[in-house]
Amino acid sequence: MLNLNGITVRLGGRTILDRATAALPGRSRIGLIGRNGAGKSTLMRLIAGSGETDEGGIEMPKALRIGYIAQEAPSGTATPFETVLAADLERAALLAEEEGLDHSGEDEDAMHRIADIHERLTAIDAHTAPARAARILVGLGFDEDMQHRPLDSFSGGWKMRVALAALLFSQPDLLLLDEPSNHLDLEATLWLESFLKSYRGMMVVISHERDLLNNVVDHILHLERGKITLYPGGYDAFERQRNERAAQLAAAREAQQAQRAKLQDYIARNSARASTAKQAQSRAKALARMQPIAEVVNDPSLVFDFPSPPPLKPPLVQLDMAAAGYGDKVILSRLDLRMDPDERIALLGRNGNGKTTLARLLAAQIKPMEGHFATAGRMRVGYFTQYQVEELQRDDTPLEHMTRLMKGASPAAVRAQLGRFGFSGDMATQQVGKMSGGERARLALALITREAPHLLILDEPTNHLDVDAREALVRALNDYEGAVVIVSHDRHMVEAAADRLVLVDGGTATDFAGSLDDYTDMVLGKGGTSGGGGKSGGPAVNKKEERRLAAEARERSQGLRKAAKDAEAEVTRLTARRSAIDQALFDPKTATGADRNASSSELMRERGALDRLLADAEARWMAAEEAVEKANP
Structure with missing residues (x-):
């Protein structure tokens, strides 16, 4: 406890x-x-x-x-393997003590102590420690060679992995x-x-x-x-309970506000009359004692709104037998990848396998070393990395950052782009150095999407975001009408925002045929699909031909998708108008425009006509959606 x-x-x-x-x-x-x-x-x-x-x-x-990771990562000439083994302090102390004892047999006390040490080492399962340490390090991404390199040869992120491995090993x-x-x-x-x-x-x-x-x-x-x-x-159970509690608080707040309004009205009407002044004074005291129930506040940190780009004809990106790397070193080769304007791809594969190299190639930050790389004309790319978050000028404000990049844009346009990501009012003029990591990440996303990119590449976008902000980001990505490439360790984001998995492994990138659950099973050694690259035991699939046929199907269904989108917009417009009429009928004082002077019978007639139009629009919308599904089986 x-x-x-x-x-x-x-x-x-x-x-x-x-x-x-x-x-x-x-x-x-x-x-x-x-x-x-x-x-x-x-x-x-x-x-x-x-x-x-x-x-x-x-x-x-x-x-x-108690086991807790210190803020500072381990360093020095010790190896990850040695560092992890040393985390079991009792084992390390016993082994050090045994090494310093006389093993000749001449010292009887020393031999008794050695026997006690061996007995204790057996009790704490010390003999399996090297295997357990190696297993943990492998799980966290350290191969045999990496386990025996000096700590100072690793980056800060890898050193923190060593610290985590040591903590888990210490049990x-x-x-x-x-x-x-x-x-x-x-x-x-x-x-x-x-x-x-x-x-x-x-x-x-x-x-x-x-x-x-x-x-x-x-x-x-x-x-x-x-x-x-x-x-x-778990979290889903918490979210259900929290939503129920929020609904109860909202209902209680509404009831309290109604009660406050009644008390205030009574006080205003009766304070000046001698016969009721005492009662009014009593109600004033009751009103003063009433603790207001807090309203659920809209949180600007949950605002993500990616501007959608103008349409481009597919393919958006085409790689044919391309290779990428740095200098003379080839990192990835035999790249055969096609992306269309509405695709959502998640790149899988361990760090160091080339995910960032592929992302930089798609963003045109590096050129292919060989093969063919083509993009749709006028294609714009927004590329998010953690480096952009770290490189923001700490003394400048979001408004100053955006104004520099949106040269020639009106102040209103600059403010509007910032507002898409929650930087309105005073938030736009606070210094970056005083912002949280999540706020800086939102600002970086606002900056890279200022020109409504056709392709959005996000490399670990959630590192500084809490659960609610991540959920808001997922919703914004699903509303975004461009193409998306995601590199993320957040499985929920990958599942919710990507519909195609590409495995970067073995010096190339291939479509992963299974689901994310299949990939999880493969990573954890439970069998399942082995992914692309021809490693699967199943029949070979011509992925290039499959994607070509899928692209042709998408082009054929473009008119159907437009019809579905138009019908959906009509449903939204008619629903909003019907809600306005309902509000005017319920509370005429809130009516606006022509509704203010319209009679109840006129409003009811219009509502009846709207119901018929809405039913027709909904039927057209459903029919168009079904046609799109049939065109893209």
Whole structure:
């Protein structure tokens, strides 16, 4: 059992945690979630014992072994393998002690101690430690050669993987993980999720990965406005409970506002009359005591709206036996890839296999070393990387960044593009250095899409986004009418926003024939589809011919898609007009335009005509959608 008792933490005059209280069951798996900046990492550090509270405290068993990754990555000449083995402090201490003892047999006490050490090493399963360490490192992407290279030869991201491997290997009673997948690719994230499922100790994990929160944890600890609330189940169960609670609060707020209005009306009418002044005064006191129920506020950090480009004829991109690399080194070859204007592709494959190289080739940042590479005329590309987030000028504002890039555009047009991503009003004029990581990522997305690109390439776009912001990004991508290429370790994003999987492996890129579940099984060694590249045991498929036929089918159905879109727009227009009439009939005071002077009978007649038009438009819409489906089986 882990008890959080009335914890209050203030930083810089701001209350981060406000009498936060919760009882976390023993052996539970807690997903700690909340908006960026809510205080999740602060609470995690308190549990780890590396922070102090202003009020309250934490109760836990005294002998509890806690595992927590420090902010600094390991470094030095030690190898990842040696670093991970050293994380088992008891094993390392016992082996060091044994090495310093006399093994000659002349010292009887030394021999007894050696026997005790061997007995303890057997009890803690120390002899399997090298195999376990190697298994964890392989799962996190380290091959045999990488496991035995000095730590200082790795980048910061890979060093953090070593720190994670060491923590998992140490098997603490309470495992604390703060966004453990941030430095991982999809493949390592899948392995980590599988590992955590079988972990036997208690766990508190800060994560924005919806799949991990659904598949690994059994409780959600939600941090909001300094308070914490414990919900049973995974993320989907939490979201259902939160939505129900929000609906209840909205209903309670509406009832409270009606009650306040009645009290205010009574006070206004009766305060001046001697006979009712006392009652009015009593109601005024009741009104003053009434605590307002907070309204659910629209969060600008959840705003993503990609401008859709003008149409281009397919194919958008065509690669035929192309090769790509740097200098004289070929990274990818035999690239045979076609993309059409409305395709959504996710690139799969471990880090280092060439996903970024392929993305840069598609973005025309590098030229093909051989083969054919063609794009549709006037094609524009928006390419998002983490480097763009880091390279934003900290002293400048979003407005200044956008104005520089949109040369010649009117101030209104610049503001409109910023507004698509939630940077309106004061948000547009705050310094980038004072913005959160998620806000900077949104700004980078706003900058790269200022010209309505036909192809959007997103390389790990979710690293700084919380769960709600990721969901908003997925919705925006699904509304976007251009083509999309995604590189992401967030499985939910890949599943929700991509309809085609391309595996970058073995020095080339090929379509993966199975689903993301098949790919997961393959990564975790459970069999399933082996993907492209001719490695599958099934019959060979001419993917190039298959894509050509699919493209021809899309061209034939272009008129059908336009008819479906027009019918959908008509349904939307008619529905909006009918809602306006209903509002005017329900509350004439809110009527606008011609509805203000129209009689009820006139409005009812128009509504009846709208119902008939709407039924016809809906029928045309459904028929057009069915025709599109038949044209694209």
